[in-house]
Amino acid sequence: MKKMNQTTMRRLISVGMLAVLVILFTILAGAGKGNFLHFDNLIEIVRDASIPAIIGVGVTFIIITAGIDLSTGSAMALVGMVMANIYEYTLWPFKVMVLCGILVGILCGLINGIIVAKLHVPEFIGTLATMSVYRALTYIIAIKDANGVIQSEPMTHSQYVWLGYGIGKFYYLIMVMLVVVVIGQIILRYTRYGTNLYSVGASKKAATLSGINVERVQMVAYIFTGFTVAIGAIFTTARLQSATTAIGTNFEFNPIAAAVVGGVALSGGSGDVIGTLIGALFMATLENGVRKLDMNTSYQYIIKGIIIIAVVIFDAVYKSRIDKAAKEQGAKEGLE
Amino acid sequence: MKNINWGKYSKPIILVVFIILLSILRPKAFLSLNNFSNVLWSVSVIGIMVSGTIFVFLIGGIDLSIATLCAFSAVVVVEVTHYLGDTPKAVAIGVAAALAVGLLAGLLHGIIITTFHIPAFLVTFATQSIFLGLAMVFTNNKIVSCTVPAFTAIGSRKILGFPMPVYFMIVIAVISWFVLRKTVFGRYVYAVGGNETAAAISGINTRRSAIMCYMISGLTTALGGIVLASMTQQASSSTGAGYTNDVITAGVIGGVSLLGGEGTVTGAIFGAVLMGLLNNGLNLLSVPSTHAGLVKGLVIIVAVAFDAMQHADQSRKKVKKVKKAQA
């Protein structure tokens, strides 16, 4: 007897959710120019999905190890503000500035990793705390005028402005996102580290017994997330052409939501980066559609929250049924 | 071998050191009666909330939706009062409606968490977004104000020189202390947080206890939102922003273990006082409120890491002991 693979099944569900949403908005918000199903608008959706998807790759790694990161939004703001400072107060070349941004992102990830893996602070508490630490640091280093009032300093580096565009409608951001997603998927599926991530998430005990260094696997996941956060911050500031203290407020919700919708179980050990990309597209489509329908954009917060709870409940129920079925099947089948 | 229990004395020591430090650095501003009442004011909202949220902490749960539920209930009380014509009766109905919202939110949390065995942080993380959206929708994303005297009295009227919220805090804290310390339900809360399986075998309905805890937490969060709205005479989707962290930090400083089963209301109120002093002190030292997050975040990390270390240490010692006993 042939059963459908769980992963394939779950993928079909998230693709189905996305398809239903697209069809729904096409019916409600039309297909012509300026409407929902127009090429320009679709590209816009992909562009909006890109930053949650990029950071979502890192967050997916963390969630696969049964962890979580609530600090991505604040870390993004901090990275942006460090770069703004370099832009404002130094004559360092563009590349050095970006490099420093990436280093700060990695450092934020490293700190999260140490708190979670070495100090054994529960993930959501530790990263909730660094969320407020990174945000506070952003305020502390924010560029102020003589009276101490925070200034939003424009960053108009020519190369920087260039990053916000693309080849025609194909924004560089979308290209980078695709590259990060592909690399993330390859790491997950085709390297030893990827296998280790799943092992740690499924059972830390079993992973240790198999000779996997659990702490190191967790650390690397957080550091990698810091790296994706930095990329997100670079493109966000490039698009805004400035860094503000408000960047990434409530952002941490987005990559996690994308991962959850895309089938990355928060209990760890399942899901992949492609799923997260689908989830990010779903969320961006939702936001876009709500806008096109001239609905109060506040509704999207409600809808997002409900969708997450619904998906999580579905996954919990589905998983317990699968486990039960496997047990019964095993008991019946025996040798043949 | 004399073993001084530093844990027992650490709290008063921290408090005294902090007060001395502030008195030296900013003697005039800090020691004034006016400032004292200011501190009490900022303490009271955190105190009201943590007196209820402690129930959730004690069963090993968490509530990440504190801030937005606070905003939503603030919006509800103001909007309902408006809708019913800004009369004192309307205020009463508004307050009741906001409290009902808090209870329902807690009920929802409790049912989802216990029925599907989904981690509390995840459920409250999602509902946080829902409450935020609801607060925005109800206010059309604007600040709504309410200056009905019957309403503003809740937060700003003074009795014997102290603002009303202080009395609210004292009453709520005493009730919470009584429930936890003196009633059967309180005993059950500690048992469920300390060892859920053993509690269930002892005939405790662990599911019902957990749902009750989330409802209590929702209720006090809503009350916090009402008081906050009344104090500021307005409500918006950002009412109570930052309170999730403040309440958790207050609990953690007060010795409430986020791993469950450990902590007291007196400790949590102490934590709230320290948070109030911290907010006030940083303010007096001209540290902007946006920077306070640094200190609060570090406090959480250090406290919880210390907690986790002690737990690991205890279980290691225990394993050794058991091995010896078995041999």
Next chain:
Amino acid sequence: MAGSTILEAKNIYKSFSGVPVLQDVHFEVKAGEVHALMGENGAGKSTLIKIITGVYSKDEGQIEWEGKPVEIRNYQDCQKLGVACIYQELSVIPPLTVAQNVFLGREPRIGPFINYAKMNKMTQELIDRYQFPLKPTTVVDNLGIGQRQLIEILKGLSQNSKLLIMDEPTASLSGKEAEMLFKIIQKLREQGVSIIYISHRLEEVYMLSDRLTILRDGKNAAVLEKEEIIPAKVIETMIGKVVDESAGSRKMLHSDDSAPVALDVKGLTDATDRFRNISFQVHKGEILGFGGLIGAGRTEVVRAIYGIDKAAAGEVTLDGKKLSPSPKASIRAGIGFVPEDRRNQGFIPLLSTTKNVALTNYDIVKKNGLAISDGDELDMSKRAIQAIDIRPSDPDKQVGVMSGGNQQKVVLGKWLMRDLKLLIVDEPTAGIDVGAKDEIYSILEKLASEGVAVIVVTSDLQELLRVSHRILVMRKGDIVREFKNEEVTQSKVLAAGQGVTEEEAK
């Protein structure tokens, strides 16, 4: 088939804080044999295995691998030699495929990338060689426990292990899964792999093993060749003839049928078939012992009676009143329950003796309005402390930091504060020192003399014989034997639990 000696442990001594656990033990495994290891609880089987796998260090003695002396300091050392241990607690990773699990941490690679084609091929080769019913690309999620165990075995084989250690491998398997495992074991033997097979179940040992080493009280009791493995002889060797004839291991059972029935269980059947159609009665003042092997379904039966797990069918009445299946209803009806896993199920480690003792008794603690009377609560705990001598006697002491024996007294103590009609205790003295054991026995006896019905589930035969007035033996989910008003010995109980007939046992 069996060839040269592959592993030999000579003159092994081990003691824990002065108490000898292994004394001059000798153990030898030949290439290509299934060598069973048996012994009662505490005979030293697991200590011996832990010394071989490097978990414990030996005090004295020598281990030789293929004739050469070796030092095994940790599990890695033992893996390097070619020994693999199939853990009872499986270490397979559900979201990965069979092949990924088999080669976890040792994946063949091209550059940084896993070579799946090669890995699947290598796995398939192993599967073909030993004819396992598995496919390399199946995700483990979809497999039952039996197949997951096979993956563990494959993992060992993929590291060219010559010796597999299986510790109670059939404990959590269904009948069909166990059959599958037995066939695999036969094939492994044909391929020249040696297996150390640890089991309580005589029929499995009888069917599978080429030789059998029996330990008793930390010493070699016997090494039996295949043709010598006769149930009666094995049981006799495990218990020891001398022991069986001594006073403590031989008992005349007396139960008083005229006493009114306290508990009446009719046709109790488990939803997941761990026990079926269980019917029995317990009289007032009677101590009913439940014997049988671990996993025979005894714990599950008492959990269902108390209402922790809901039975699929059957009826439980106490003093003629039907019980509804929930711990709370059971407590109110007068049942007390001491669970098997004390640390995880018995008490609240962070709370004091007082609060642990009072936990089930708030219906009888005095209250002023809503407030619990602290004085009355403390009084209750002091009574418990005095009644059964809990140490330290400080009622505010956290139970988590006490010794095992005193923790158990706290767990037991809370029931003594109530009007009990029935007390159920599951493995009441596991991991407890001798002094505390005796105290717990006398508590049970005292309760019975006061007219309380007592059910004792225990795997310790000595204990079973010592406390019981009547004994029921379970095997594979059924009650297979009742010992009542007759002379009983450890051997007889063990034989019944093993499914060996009385004739064979003689």
